Amino acid sequence: MQLSLAILSEYLGDSQKALSLANGFMKEIVANLGNDWQLTSDDIRTALLNLHVN
16 A cells, blocks of 8 residues: 555655555555566556546
8 A cells, every 4th residue: 555655645746645656556456567577658648538438
């Protein structure tokens, strides 16, 4: 959860919004990251859009 929160806080610049989205982001994105990973701003934006659709 901490990694999700850190990524989203940095990306969104809003810790409260990041907190509200962190659990879904963790389950859908962070939990599926391998050992060698990177997320671009586009990756994060796409993931957040997909979370809102589903």
